[in-house]
Amino acid sequence: MAEDSALSVESANLAPVQKPAWRRALDAWAVRVGGVVLIVFTLIALTAPWLGTVDPTLFDAASRDLLPGKAGEITTLEGEQLKHTFLMGSDSLGRDIYSRVIYGARVSLIVGLSCAILSLSIGIVLGLSSGYLRWLDGPLMRVMDGMMAIPGILLAIALVSAWKASVLTVIVAIAIPEIPRVTRLVRSLVLTIREEPYVEAALSLGTPTITLMFRHILPNTVAPLIVQGTYICASAILVEAILSFLGVGLPSDVPTWGNIMAEGRAQFQQFPHNVFFPGIFLALTVLAVNMLGDGLRDTLDPKMSKKV
Amino acid sequence: MLSFLLKRIAATLPVLAVVAVFVFMLLRLTPGDPAAIMAGDAASTEQIAQIRASLGLERSIPAQFGIWVSNLLQGDLGESFYYKSKVTTLIAQRLEPTMMLALVTIIVAVCVAVPLGTLAAWRIGGWLDRALMGFSVLGFSIPIFVLGYILIYLLAMKANLLPVQGYIKLGDPSGSTLKHLILPAMTLSCIYIALIARVTRATVSEVLTEDYIRTARAKGLPERVVLMRHALKNAAVPIITVIGIGVALLIGGVVVTESVYGIPGLGRLTVDAVLARDFPTIQGVIMFFSFIYVVVNLLVDLSYVLFDPRIRY
Numbered sequence: 278m279a280e281d282s283a284l285s286v287e288s289a290n291l292a293p294v295q296k297p298a299w300r301r302a303l304d305a306w307a308v309r310v311g312g313v314v315l316i317v318f319t320l321i322a323l324t325a326p327w328l329g330t331v332d333p334t335l336f337d338a339a340s341r342d343l344l345p346g347k348a349g350e351i352t353t354l355e356g357e358q359l360k361h362t363f364l365m366g367s368d369s370l371g372r373d374i375y376s377r378v379i380y381g382a383r384v385s386l387i388v389g390l391s392c393a394i395l396s397l398s399i400g401i402v403l404g405l406s407s408g409y410l411r412w413l414d415g416p417l418m419r420v421m422d423g424m425m426a427i428p429g430i431l432l433a434i435a436l437v438s439a440w441k442a443s444v445l446t447v448i449v450a451i452a453i454p455e456i457p458r459v460t461r462l463v464r465s466l467v468l469t470i471r472e473e474p475y476v477e478a479a480l481s482l483g484t485p486t487i488t489l490m491f492r493h494i495l496p497n498t499v500a501p502l503i504v505q506g507t508y509i510c511a512s513a514i515l516v517e518a519i520l521s522f523l524g525v526g527l528p529s530d531v532p533t534w535g536n537i538m539a540e541g542r543a544q545f546q547q548f549p550h551n552v553f554f555p556g557i558f559l560a561l562t563v564l565a566v567n568m569l570g571d572g573l574r575d576t577l578d579p580k581m582s583k584k585v
Numbered sequence: 586m587l588s589f590l591l592k593r594i595a596a597t598l599p600v601l602a603v604v605a606v607f608v609f610m611l612l613r614l615t616p617g618d619p620a621a622i623m624a625g626d627a628a629s630t631e632q633i634a635q636i637r638a639s640l641g642l643e644r645s646i647p648a649q650f651g652i653w654v655s656n657l658l659q660g661d662l663g664e665s666f667y668y669k670s671k672v673t674t675l676i677a678q679r680l681e682p683t684m685m686l687a688l689v690t691i692i693v694a695v696c697v698a699v700p701l702g703t704l705a706a707w708r709i710g711g712w713l714d715r716a717l718m719g720f721s722v723l724g725f726s727i728p729i730f731v732l733g734y735i736l737i738y739l740l741a742m743k744a745n746l747l748p749v750q751g752y753i754k755l756g757d758p759s760g761s762t763l764k765h766l767i768l769p770a771m772t773l774s775c776i777y778i779a780l781i782a783r784v785t786r787a788t789v790s791e792v793l794t795e796d797y798i799r800t801a802r803a804k805g806l807p808e809r810v811v812l813m814r815h816a817l818k819n820a821a822v823p824i825i826t827v828i829g830i831g832v833a834l835l836i837g838g839v840v841v842t843e844s845v846y847g848i849p850g851l852g853r854l855t856v857d858a859v860l861a862r863d864f865p866t867i868q869g870v871i872m873f874f875s876f877i878y879v880v881v882n883l884l885v886d887l888s889y890v891l892f893d894p895r896i897r898y
Contacts, residue, residue: 419599419600419603420603422599422600422603423599423600423601423602423603423604423606423607424603424607425833426600426601426603426604426875426878426879427604427607427608427871427874427875427878428833428834428836428837428874428875428878429833429837430836430837430840430841431836431837431840431855431870431871431874432607432871434840434855434856434859435608435611435859435867435871436611437859438859438862438867439611439612439614439615440614440615511725511726515728518728518730519728519729519730519841522728522730522841522844523840523841523844523856523859524856524860525856525859525860538730538731538734542734542845545734545737545738546742546749549734549738549742552731552734553731553734553735553738556728556730556731556734556735557731559728559731560726560727560728560731563725563726563727563728564722564723564726564727567722567725567726568722571722
């Protein structure tokens with residue numbers, strides 16, 4: 278009797294009731310910090326017009342090259358002169374850098390999120406097909422190998438140079454180089470999962486391939502894919518800024534963090550803040566996304582976290 | 586060994602073929618007449634007609650691809666109408682600064698990342714480990730150009746230790762090549778260090794749980810020997826692999842770094858070519874960089890023999 282109860286206590290200790298995955302994720306400090314920072318940035322992007330900004334494309338010749346915190350004037354499209362405090366100074370055209378930085382959050386977040394969604398969706402379809410349709414596997418993987426041999430930023434630069442740069446083309450150009458990695462990840466997950474007993478069971482019950490793919494296999498790839506998605510998001514935000522910074526991304530009148538820095542670099546020695554303010558916002562955003570990714574990886578996907 | 590070598594080299598051919606198809610398609614995906622796009626804005630009608638003929642644009646797409654590949658196999662990357670020079674000549678002229686920058690960066694990164702990663706794995710969870718992991722997240726997050734400007738601001742403008750930008754060719758008496766490369770290499774190596782240190786830490790910490798490490802310690806070997814000869818050597822293959830894969834990051838980073846520091850290398854050439862819509866040069870540079878990347882990773886594969894005697898070809 279006594280032995281029996283001791284055993285049950287011990288087994289209770291060995292297998293504590295595990296919290297659901299999303300609860301464990303929310304308990305991780307990296308997820309919390311990254312998540313809160315991202316929520317703040319999203320709110321900033323959404324409420325940009327009410328945060329004391331002016332239209333980020335407005336300029337005023339009288340307010341050129343102001344230092345941060347200086348008051349000046351800005352001319353609206355109607356030709357009206359408004360008093361305005363330039364919290365982060367103004368650029369060489371007399372545009373308000375604070376307004377441009379705040380509005381720039383919109384572009385970065387949209388590009389990051391869209392690239393992640395786009396490359397994940399295409400990668401999932403290709404990876405599932407490759408893992409399930411054996412005749413497609415060889416040729417498709419060779420194409421992916423070839424794509425991975427072209428350094429990502431270079432491929433993105435080449436693609437935007439071939440198309441006219443707009444938010445859509447930039448998103449597509451940044452997403453394409455990410456597709457092979459997603460495809461490979463999904464494929465390797467499929468190859469492991471399809472050997473699981475429950476898949477064999479479903480198969481022996483005569484489940485059609487399509488149902489098998491989307492009902493039984495795909496849900497088990499969700500955790501690693503969310504993690505991969507956050508990393509793609511972080512790298513997409515970086516690459517968009519790099520494209521803009523090099524002058525090959527979105528047109529220079531669109532306020533993006535990369536564009537603001539590209540305009541500020543000519544005067545970097547006199548006005549370093551023109552480069553540093555957008556740079557800090559960019560680095561903080563990417564850092565938050567990466568922390569979120571690391572936190573999610575450690576909690577949702579412990580197998581992957583051991584590898585690196 | 587020889588048959589493996591041939592097999593491994595043969596395996597890179599389909600990869601390079603796919604790259605060639607992609608680069609070829611790039612121009613054909615662009616709306617408009619490829620000849621007019623290649624010629625740029627300043628070309629005359631005769632010039633465009635001449636380009637049409639040389640690219641075989643009247644013929645079918647597969648035939649055009651054939652012409653392009655046969656030129657490629659002869660080492661002909663075409664002619665830049667913007668620079669009025671062969672693309673191969675352009676690449677050769679810009680190669681030195683980029684190679685020097687890449688070389689210094691790789692050396693710096695490996696010398697910093699491998700010891701740090703090993704020490705972090707040795708005392709996993711310790712202060713160095715946590716600091717290194719924090720730094721590596723930061724290294725992945727700070728954009729190269731932001732880091733570049735921070736370093737210029739602190740070390741070149743405020744402390745006045747190093748030149749702000751520019752490049753001095755090797756053997757040029759007007760200044761030191763290395764001195765001009767320190768800042769760019771520091772900038773570029775940051776993300777590379779983060780990557781290599783992470784993998785070193787992960788692999789070495791796994792090796793340290795092996796039985797032979799316990800045996801080595803039990804027979805009284807000093808920790809230094811255990812770490813260097815037993816742990817690090819057995820962790821070498823994944824570390825070398827990630828150094829090879831990281832070359833892709835490095836190539837992307839070169840484009841940005843050269844732009845920040847005004848270094849007249851291949852990265853700068855790429856950006857200038859894109860801005861001028863100089864397609865032959867864009868195609869040539871992408872082909873060249875991808876080729877280098879594939880060759881580096883081929884060498885990495887072959888180097889496994891040196892580090893792991895269990896691997897025999």
